[in-house]
Amino acid sequence: DGSGTGRKRKSRWADDEPKPVIQLPDFMKDFAGGIEFDPEVQALNSRLLEISRKLQSGLPLDDRPEGARSPSPEPIYDNMGVRINTREYRAREKLNRERQEIISQIIKKNPAFKPPADYRPPKLQK
């Protein structure tokens, strides 16, 4: 049988390509702030701050004037007859969704980012 001996062939493994990522030692990352200088990450960070401020300010979240708003969805009531999807509630939900989305994106770009305690990673969907 010809197994092993005499059969000169090339390994199927491609040559080890140099890794494109430059790994900084951990202590350097903290020092340099590393990826925080990425303009995209900066933009995401400032939007995140803006949203967090809005959510905590207690001011009305939807301040568009009457004429500039799109039609409201059908009202939904809880079993006490209190409306659930008020304008305020919907605006809050929308900002919360955007906030979670931004945090996910920052984490994707910077795995060392420490998300706020109330951040829940999105459920993976098949």
Add this chain to the structure above:
Amino acid sequence: IALQRLMLQPGGPPTKVLCLTNVVSADELKDDEDYEDIVEDMRTECGKFGNLVNLVIPRPRPDGEPTPGVGKVFLEYTDVEGSSRAQQGLNGRKFGGNPVVAVFYSENKFSEGDYEG
């Protein structure tokens, strides 16, 4: 958070067993000579990262029945250091033109011969 990050690693926390996916096709595995070549290539390359104790490449059954784990390669190292080095070194490397995906695999499943996961 450190724990969270650990869990978010591909394939969960490091184990001694590494699973390479997207590596070989069922056709290549059917041919005895090709199969030997693949085993040899794996043994040489993967042995560079640590002490390899076990190498399993599930082959398709001759009767055409589906076999779990076909297309994957399982590598067991003596320690997590070896498997971690291999995970770092092999993930993204090309084997036969395919970019390899290397993830840690449950040691229990592996020892029970369960290659489904």
